[in-house]
Amino acid sequence: MIVDRRVLPHLDWPLLAAVTALTAIGLATIYSVTWNIAADAPGSEFWRQMYAVPVGLVALAFCLLIDYRTLAQRSALIYLALIAALIGVLFFGVVVKGARRWIDLGFGSLQPSEFARIGVALVLAMWYGDGRRNGRSLADLTWGAVVIGLPAMLIFLQPDLGTAATLVPVYLGIVYLAGLRLKWVGIGLLVLVLLSPAIWTWGLQDYQKGRVITFLNPELDPRGNGWQQIQAKVTVGSGGLFGKGFRQGTQGAYRFLPEAHNDFVFAVLAEEHGFFGVIVVLGLYLFVILRSLEAAKLAKDRVGAFLVVGIVSWFAFQVVYNITMQAGLAPVKGLTLPLMSYGGSSLVATLAGFGLILNVRMRRFTN
């Protein structure tokens, strides 16, 4: 059974509407900031993002219509395919700015790491949900860590520390829900603190160290890493209460703020629409997250609840981190704002994730 027509009336329209609204706001912001004055037309990034929308909606529909339990039961297979793709990209990927992240498909390129979170969420949901493991024994915790560790390592090798790091919240969210004891959280933090000198010395690339140092003292490097952080604050702050208006921003449009259509799309929104716009978008994101958590609450079984929480954890982590970064309160990291930032693969993967969340809620009454 793929689609049972009886489940469709239970589709969560408000959640779908909020997700669509955020996507549309993202598109409008990209439209504004990439506007090419010479051509009197939006930049090519806008059109590329536009093309990703229908693809994303198809992915959403796909993840919605197939029963999530069917997918969860095949999660091992999905996981293996994901690992294969991540290994493949290391060998056959296209090198852009020194990293191999994309596979060239001829008609476009695909970033397999963006889909890693969904694969990992399915496997972990199946493991902790169906297997009735509770996340209290060290063995259970370790196994889950291995599941995310393998793809995280492969993504780290690309290198793409930011995307690799987003696998961690999927794991933490699920084991938290499974009953993780606070004792383990304490031990984990302690280990992290003890290991941090080693990570600093061997684990981080120079540019990553630079970002951390700059975060702590942006004025040290007002042109390089610090530039982005300073300019992000200037961009946001100069927006004021109601903003400079659509396509009236100067910080992004005149390239004072690098990556304005990408990692810093929220700053552009804050500049053009002010605190008012920020509150609207923050409200939408909060609504999306809370509404999704409701799907976890209503879920018919543990697999569904865990799956939803895995996806929401990643989504929430990335949203919160990215927006914190816009306010100059977190180190500049190549982490996009889900649904709004430029990036086709990211949009498609995020919409696919919401397909699964809607899926769980829609099938809450079925057997």
Next chain:
Amino acid sequence: MLNPGAYEDRQNLQVRLVGFRVGIVVLFLLLAVAFWMLQVLQYQRYRERAENNHMRTIELRAPRGVLFDRHGEVLVQNRRAFRIAVVREQSATVLDDVLTRLSAVTGVDEAAVRALVKRRMSEPAFMPIPVIENASDAQVAAVMARALELPGVVVEQVPTRSYPADGLAAHLFGYVGEAQPSQLTDDILLGAIVGQAGVERVYDNLLRGENGNRLLVVNSRGREIEELQHEEPVDGKRVQLTIDADLQRALEEAFHINGFNGSGMFLDPRNGEILAMASVPSYDPNEFAVGMENAKWQALIGDPLKPLRNRTVQGTYAPGSTFKIVMAMAALEEGVITPDTSFHCAGSKTIYGNSFACNKPGGHGRVNLRQALQYSCNVYFYTLGEKLAVDTIHKWADRLGLVGRTGVDVPGEDESVIPSEAWKRQRFNERWYPGDTISVAIGQGYVTVTPVAQARMIAAIANGGTLITPHVIRAVDQGAGWQSVPTHTTVPPVSLNPEMLAAVRDGLWLAVDSGTARRAKLDGYDIAGKTGTAQVISLDAAKALAGRTTRDLRHHGWFVFFAPKDNPEVAGVVFVEHGASSGAATPIVRHVMDTYFAKKEGRPLPKLAPPAPKIPVTTPGDQQR
């Protein structure tokens, strides 16, 4: 779902979900507060910051490395060119008027200026937009005098590449231009000037240098308030080429005075150093250095004579009779003939039922190898073609450096092809016919070679069998004086039998002394060489087309040579397009050789007599082949 403990389990789960929700709401509230502080409480501060966002980087372009010839003569250097640019931010609301006035005082097309500025509107407003590259002194003076009426118009000095005015060695030097998207790296940023052809391209890493910059804080009117950073540019490395400027000029002059297009390369057969390298027609690299107008560029790439093509390395042609050198070496080394083996030439020879004509209709009579080379007797070499398998010929052509690429350090080299049985099977899926070998024996048929490969071949004959890699770089100054560039890798020497080699060299000397290449003869100097013809189309096709096409159907002429015969120190190739006779290339070589020896002996350099006598056009029938 009603397993024991399910209810309790569900309770537990709900509690944790509530915890999750509470955490999220708190985080979002904190974010809202943070944005409140930034956007509402600190609004004034950041608004001013944005308005005064006038940090400005001014790039200081590094002069590229100077190129010298082998005797230290400066070939390519840099000059200070003036560039007039507009800083939009400073022109602000009067930008429109400024552009109108600027075009009026400098006499440039206003529409073009507007288009230029409009194209770069999406760049930061503080970045200068270059409007007039390479501005004249008068334009600079006009702008300076009206500085007050032209806010935002600035005059910048930029080092610009300066090539010899007469387009000397244009293909060798190549040209520079803005980096293409595919050329961008960590060191090469958008708008950087990099080598796009020739030496400029191959040795770009040495020549490029490092741009410097000034980081300025300026106020809202564009006035410089503070310099935050100043990095001086680092000049590109000085590079010495193997070229001899006098020989280079002599070679190009000889082409022009004789009125031919084509190419030529002179090198030292002992080490592969290229002394002169020319491709005609040429272009002026200076036009690239100041940024070429699109119309000019279109005209250059659309020109049917293809002036941008470096004919010494790009373009393959049938070697014609010059290939007889390879045939002679192959037959001698394989023991098929001795230098004294003679055959009778009756003016043609029937092989496998077909008649093959000699270049002399009446026949040469009885000729030995030396005479066969001297008079370029086709029948003699048809006979060798009968006796040698094509794969043996291929082997010897390969040993003498005529197969594939030479590895010369000039970009775009084409591949030379000498057929073999395997090659024909692979290429045409057809077996090799013995008749094919007869065409190959006189350098026709499937044989196609580049001039640079011919130069390597004749150098191997001159130096006793070593395959040199032709190259143009001699030394680099890394900051501590000239350091010679390590000799390029050479393939191990071919052991050529000295007696056999002597016979071939004799034949080549006879050809210049009293044979087909007489017009290259320079009294007192033993030049040896061999002429050849590359057919543009077959003779039959030419007859069929007679008077029906405006295409130039005259044959191309080759001349490969070295001197002095017994202790060669200079060798090379000249290829003349549509020279009609294979002898067309010989006077060019004669003049360059004359210059070479005059310079060596300290005599005044020879002047080439104005327009050489019209070359008698031979009828196709007695073409040398």
